[in-house]
Amino acid sequence: MIFLKLFLVFSYIGLFNFGGGYAMLSFIQQEVVQKEGWLTESEFTDIVAISQSTPGPIGINCATYTGYTAVVNDGYPWWMGILGSILTSISVLWLPFIVMIWVSKLLLHYKDHLVTQSIFRVLRPAIIGLLASAALSLMNTENFGVPLQNPVQFSISIVIFAVVFSGMYMRKLNIIYTTFSCGLLGILLYGVLGL
DSSP, X not given: OHHHHHHHHHHHHHHHOOSOHXXXXXXHIIIIIIISOSSOHHXXXXXXXXXXXXXXXXXXXXXXHHHHHHHHHTTOOHHHHHHHHXXXXXXXXXXXXXXXXXHHHHHHHHTTSHHHHHHHHHHHHXXXXXXXXXXXXXXXXXXXXXXXXXXXXXXXHHHHHHHHHHHHHHSOOOXXXXXXXXXXXXXXXXXXXXX
């Protein structure tokens, strides 16, 4: 039954996720798209875009939308999809919540201990690796296109990526205005002009 699998998969994702919501994206993609096949790459890319555009943490938003889509794709009615989204949202949170309470108590007592400092020294680069993995997994044909099949879409995607990346990195652009501007540009380019 898909509900039990969703509970187990998202409990696993929640327990072993380090680095926040963006690091969680690569876990979700690996489990939901590649292993279980509940979503296609295109659906997952759309879910990530929606998760970034709606209020709240991206990892939990992604889990919520994934639960709904996976249940509906499995042939259940839309209202069962809502149960799937509630289940995945709770599943991704309950174990980390318990672990964080336990770890918080330990950190209060052992925060200056050599072992604790060593653990954090190892976790920092691992988290950067998870974030880089999430970014690279989104650099797929669904987002950028294929250079030989649609060179115009691929070129536009590369230019938009380069402009936004350099603007965010060098100019510290406002993320809300940047996201809104890119959405409007997408509507203009692909909705109105049909590129």
